[in-house]
Amino acid sequence: MAAAEPLNTGIGESVTRVEDSRFLRGHGNYVDDIILPSQTYAVMVRSPYARATVNGIDTSAAMGSGGVLAVLTADDFSAFGGLPCGWQVHSKNGDPMTEPKHPILAEGAVRHVGDPVAVVIAESKAEARRAAALVDVNYTEMSPLIDMQGAVAGSAELVHSDTPSNVCFDWELGDEAATEAAIAGAAHVTRLELVNNRLVPNAMEPRAAIGDYNTANGEHTLYTTSQNPHVIRLLMGAFVLSLPEHKLRVIAPDVGGGFGSKIFHYAEEAIVTVASKLIGRPVKWTADRSESFISDAHGRDHLTTVELAMDANGKFLALRATTLANMGAYLSTFAPSVPTYLHGTLLAGTYTTPAIYTNVKGVFTNTVAVDAYRGAGRPEASYLLERVVDLAAIETGIDPVELRRRNFIQPDAFPYDTPVALTYDIGNYQATLDMALEKTDAAGFEGRKAASAARGKLRGRGIACYIEACGIAPSNIAGALGARAGLYEAATVRVNPTGSVAVLTGSHSHGQGHETTFAQVVSDTLGIPIENVDIVHGDTGKIPFGMGTYGSRSIAVGGAALANALDKIVLKGRQIAAHLMEASADDVVFKDGQFSIEGTDKSVGFGDVALTAYVPHNFPLETLEPGLEETAFYDPKNFTYPSGAYVCELEIDKETGVIDIVDFHASDDFGNIINPMIVEGQVHGGVAQGVGQALMEGAVYDDNGQLMTGSYMDYCMPRADDLPNVTVSNHVTACTHNPLGVKGCGEAGAIGSPPAVVNAVINALGDYGVKHIDMPVTAHKVWSIMNANGN
Amino acid sequence: MSVNVSMTVNGKPVSAEVEDEMLLVNFLRDHLRLTGTHVGCDTSQCGACTIHVDGVAVKSCTMLAVQAEGSNVATIEGVSDGETLHPMQQAFKDNHGLQCGFCTPGMVMSALDIVKNNPSPTEQEVREALEGNLCRCTGYTNIVRSIIAGAKEMEAS
Numbered sequence: 001m002a003a004a005e006p007l008n009t010g011i012g013e014s015v016t017r018v019e020d021s022r023f024l025r026g027h028g029n030y031v032d033d034i035i036l037p038s039q040t041y042a043v044m045v046r047s048p049y050a051r052a053t054v055n056g057i058d059t060s061a062a063m064g065s066g067g068v069l070a071v072l073t074a075d076d077f078s079a080f081g082g083l084p085c086g087w088q089v090h091s092k093n094g095d096p097m098t099e100p101k102h103p104i105l106a107e108g109a110v111r112h113v114g115d116p117v118a119v120v121i122a123e124s125k126a127e128a129r130r131a132a133a134l135v136d137v138n139y140t141e142m143s144p145l146i147d148m149q150g151a152v153a154g155s156a157e158l159v160h161s162d163t164p165s166n167v168c169f170d171w172e173l174g175d176e177a178a179t180e181a182a183i184a185g186a187a188h189v190t191r192l193e194l195v196n197n198r199l200v201p202n203a204m205e206p207r208a209a210i211g212d213y214n215t216a217n218g219e220h221t222l223y224t225t226s227q228n229p230h231v232i233r234l235l236m237g238a239f240v241l242s243l244p245e246h247k248l249r250v251i252a253p254d255v256g257g258g259f260g261s262k263i264f265h266y267a268e269e270a271i272v273t274v275a276s277k278l279i280g281r282p283v284k285w286t287a288d289r290s291e292s293f294i295s296d297a298h299g300r301d302h303l304t305t306v307e308l309a310m311d312a313n314g315k316f317l318a319l320r321a322t323t324l325a326n327m328g329a330y331l332s333t334f335a336p337s338v339p340t341y342l343h344g345t346l347l348a349g350t351y352t353t354p355a356i357y358t359n360v361k362g363v364f365t366n367t368v369a370v371d372a373y374r375g376a377g378r379p380e381a382s383y384l385l386e387r388v389v390d391l392a393a394i395e396t397g398i399d400p401v402e403l404r405r406r407n408f409i410q411p412d413a414f415p416y417d418t419p420v421a422l423t424y425d426i427g428n429y430q431a432t433l434d435m436a437l438e439k440t441d442a443a444g445f446e447g448r449k450a451a452s453a454a455r456g457k458l459r460g461r462g463i464a465c466y467i468e469a470c471g472i473a474p475s476n477i478a479g480a481l482g483a484r485a486g487l488y489e490a491a492t493v494r495v496n497p498t499g500s501v502a503v504l505t506g507s508h509s510h511g512q513g514h515e516t517t518f519a520q521v522v523s524d525t526l527g528i529p530i531e532n533v534d535i536v537h538g539d540t541g542k543i544p545f546g547m548g549t550y551g552s553r554s555i556a557v558g559g560a561a562l563a564n565a566l567d568k569i570v571l572k573g574r575q576i577a578a579h580l581m582e583a584s585a586d587d588v589v590f591k592d593g594q595f596s597i598e599g600t601d602k603s604v605g606f607g608d609v610a611l612t613a614y615v616p617h618n619f620p621l622e623t624l625e626p627g628l629e630e631t632a633f634y635d636p637k638n639f640t641y642p643s644g645a646y647v648c649e650l651e652i653d654k655e656t657g658v659i660d661i662v663d664f665h666a667s668d669d670f671g672n673i674i675n676p677m678i679v680e681g682q683v684h685g686g687v688a689q690g691v692g693q694a695l696m697e698g699a700v701y702d703d704n705g706q707l708m709t710g711s712y713m714d715y716c717m718p719r720a721d722d723l724p725n726v727t728v729s730n731h732v733t734a735c736t737h738n739p740l741g742v743k744g745c746g747e748a749g750a751i752g753s754p755p756a757v758v759n760a761v762i763n764a765l766g767d768y769g770v771k772h773i774d775m776p777v778t779a780h781k782v783w784s785i786m787n788a789n790g791n
Numbered sequence: 792m793s794v795n796v797s798m799t800v801n802g803k804p805v806s807a808e809v810e811d812e813m814l815l816v817n818f819l820r821d822h823l824r825l826t827g828t829h830v831g832c833d834t835s836q837c838g839a840c841t842i843h844v845d846g847v848a849v850k851s852c853t854m855l856a857v858q859a860e861g862s863n864v865a866t867i868e869g870v871s872d873g874e875t876l877h878p879m880q881q882a883f884k885d886n887h888g889l890q891c892g893f894c895t896p897g898m899v900m901s902a903l904d905i906v907k908n909n910p911s912p913t914e915q916e917v918r919e920a921l922e923g924n925l926c927r928c929t930g931y932t933n934i935v936r937s938i939i940a941g942a943k944e945m946e947a948s
Contacts, residue, residue: 016884016885016887017884017887017889019892020883020884020889020892021874021876021884022892023889023892023895023896024867024871024876024880024883024884024889024892024895024896024899025827025867025868025870025871025876025880026825026826026827026828026866026867026868026870026896027827027868028826028827028892028893030826030829030893032826032830033820033826035821035824126810126812126813202927203891203893203927204829204831204837204839204891204893204894204925204926204927204928205829205831205891205893206830206831254891254892255891256829256831256891256892256893256894257890257891257893257927257928259927288833289831289832289833289834289837290833290834510891511890511891511892511928512890513890677887678887680887681887681890681928681929681933684929684930684931684932684933685890685927685928685929685930686930687930688927688929688930688931689927689930711832711833711834711836712832712834712836712837712925713834713836717836717925717927718930718931719921719922719924719925719931720917720918720919720921720922720924720926720931720934720935721915721918721919721921721922723930723931723932725914725932725935726930726932749930
């Protein structure tokens with residue numbers, strides 16, 4: 001028999017994506033593409049004020065408008081709960097965070113521009129929109145609390161009148177006394193105040209939701225643009241609407257990007273679910289982009305003071321970071337976890353700093369809620385750390401690369417306990433730094449700088465060494481830290497009688513390519529072609545359970561669950577094969593799709609075993625059930641810790657201050673890689689968002705709480721000619737505690753790139769003596785600095 | 792006011808009664824159920840709704856349906872030959888030029904327009920010509936690669 005063609009769809013292959021064909025032909029199925037029979041349309045009436053009382057709502061004119069079926073206000077939702085927060089942080093005095101009610105629709109007060117006040121449901125979207133303009137809301141406008149420092153001042157008025165102050169929590173981590181002592185006795189202390197700018201996630205697909213109530217069986221179906229449909233079912237079913245799981249199906253079909261903003265449970269999901277039952281027809285809501293800007297959770301928005309203490313040799317002794325973190329007007333689903341357990345715990349970075357202390361105050365303001373956005377806390381940690389290290393290098397005259405090398409945790413030091421609660425399992429920070437320096441010709445920089453100068457350009461080079469923590473886990477630790485949910489993942493592998501495979505995964509793909517990478521894991525393990533594998537996700541009616549996709553957790557947690565379920569399939573397959581070959585299962589080995597007995601020529605194929613499982617004539621029914629389907633729930637033992645080194649080289653035009661990134665290299669350690677092509681794409685995208693944060697993007701509120709950057713006309717999204725070609729390289733230290741040895745790659749680009757870019761800008765402006773420029777580092781800021789210094 | 796509108800879409804004549812205020816993109820999506828053309832913004836900035844009208848790339852959110860009266864309209868659904876991808880679509884697949892897929896139809900329609908006007912564009916020319924299309928996933932590196940590869944393939948075939 002000729003040897004079987006080797007499969008080239010296994011782990012480590014750059015397999016082109018299974019999902020691309022439908023997207024490229026316009027056959028994707030996004031929520032707004034769905035039109036259900038007798039569907040109606042919802043349009044929200046949103047507050048134009050940042051802070052006001054709602055004295056009354058006159059819906060009569062709207063009700064009389066053509067095609068209108070219903071106008072609903074808070075009174076119609078009085079039977080339901082508010083939108084819950086999924087993570088409870090405790091203040092340093094032990095008190096739980098302040099958790100004011102987040103109503104579905106405004107109850108007597110509005111707290112940010114865009115706060116939903118009423119909803120109009122009509123036969124068409126145009127009719128709903130016309131009627132929404134006729135809803136007459138009587139407001140009394142009040143002076144809003146916009147900037148965080150004002151909001152935490154003792155005399156400040158309250159965003160929520162039933163809370164003692166605008167401080168949601170006053171959290172700390174680390175050894176305050178040891179840190180203070182080390183700073184007091186240090187040879188050098190570098191101090192920096194910095195802003196981590198507020199960002200608008202801006203997934204290209206605006207949020208949308210359709211509620212569909214089935215009067216025949218009392219079942220609700222919610223189609224929604226979500227990264228985690230089971231989480232939405234749990235939060236909305238259990239905490240908001242009191243609907244049991246078996247009567248609520250949540251479907252997140254093709255979703256056009258998320259970046260965190262589609263993790264959260266939003267009011268509109270509850271509104272269309274309730275409204276569909278009220279009017280007896282499906283109700284669809286789709287956000288306009290302008291609406292997304294004032295209703296999707298924003299990201300970042302920290303004000304931080306950081307101090308780094310060193311001895312005379314540049315060895316880090318202590319780090320202290322004091323942060324105000326904007327929560328916005330309401331607590332979004334995971335908001336409190338972001339500046340605390342996803343931020344403070346990362347402040348050791350890749351360094352051996354022995355004493356670390358951080359204090360973070362979460363602050364309510366009259367702005368849109370702030371929650372996880374690509375990286376979620378880790379970009380903020382990486383930014384403050386890599387900026388202060390670079391500034392320390394300037395102040396002490398130690399080369400920034402050398403300073404980092406002196407302080408790296410060494411490759412033989414793992415597992416490594418940091419002073420801020422994490423245990424890093426493995427890494428090699430020197431290796432990725434070396435790789436990044438080599439790929440970007442560090443030695444040739446001075447020559448390139450001179451060539452740039454000859455063309456009237458200031459050339460700068462910046463590096464950043466990041467670490468992140470992915471796959472928040474394990475559940476018992478997360479629970480102890482305030483998570484109100486478990487953080488495992490589930491996978492079912494269903495082998496069909498003819499040997500094809502369906503994987504039901506709780507992970508959700510909204511651009512990451514799981515339909516390909518997860519299928520590669522199956523192909524690799526079972527030795528079957530990828531065409532025979534179907535990855536099913538995004539439907540609580542089909543998938544047993546799952547916590548969804550965020551925090552770069554899909555391959556590290558969902559992939560691990562899949563690997564474990566596949567192990568169970570192989571285990572049972574060996575038993576069936578043993579029966580077919582009249583051997584002991586212990587003697588059966590499985591390789592390249594064949595079950596065989598070592599040392600003999602006996603073997604049976606995977607397909608034969610699958611068929612036998614479902615056509616159990618002559619089957620050992622007394623010891624083995626028919627069928628071949630297995631489920632695994634995987635709860636990780638630890639976070640995974642991707643790390644890496646990023647190098648940015650850029651030129652600044654001396655006349656205009658315009659910055660042009662001329663080289664950007666990302667050297668990452670993601671552990672084992674399933675699909676290098678997809679991983680590279682994830683890094684490209686993350687870097688684009690990080691460069692956007694560093695140079696272009698920033699959500700700006702005026703003093704009245706109006707979002708000045710409320711459309712693509714005003715909010716500066718990176719376009720093709722704003723960004724460089726990003727190159728990547730990888731060093732692998734395999735994760736020690738999950739079955740695939742993987743770490744996750746979705747957020748790294750957005751974590752490592754902002755400090756690399758800003759460090760490069762400061763380097764380029766070395767002659768101007770500038771210590772820091774807050775992001776976004778616009779041409780105007782740069783030009784002003786150059787000219788203020790007598791350029 | 793409702794008016795009659797007739798045009799050719801992907802080679803087929805279509806005719807319908809529509810509201811005079813209806814945008815062309817909504818006519819395509821809601822009336823013809825050609826939902827590959829996407830709406831990503833409300834200020835004609837993102838390019839997800841890019842189609843071809845009489846051979847020219849147009850953001851279909853910038854036109855009323857009635858303005859396309861008598862026109863020859865091409866959408867993403869008409870680009871491939873059934874399951875067989877057009878060389879430009881194939882280049883996007885081969886070069887990982889898409890992730891979530893939402894901006895992709897607009898990118899492909901813009902790419903075809905770019906290549907029509909400039910059969911072998913440089914990287915910088917592609918980057919500048921894509922100024923009307925936003926992508927939040929890819930960082931554009933692989934989109935640019937895809938368009939250059941697709942252009943080469945189209946020229947060869």
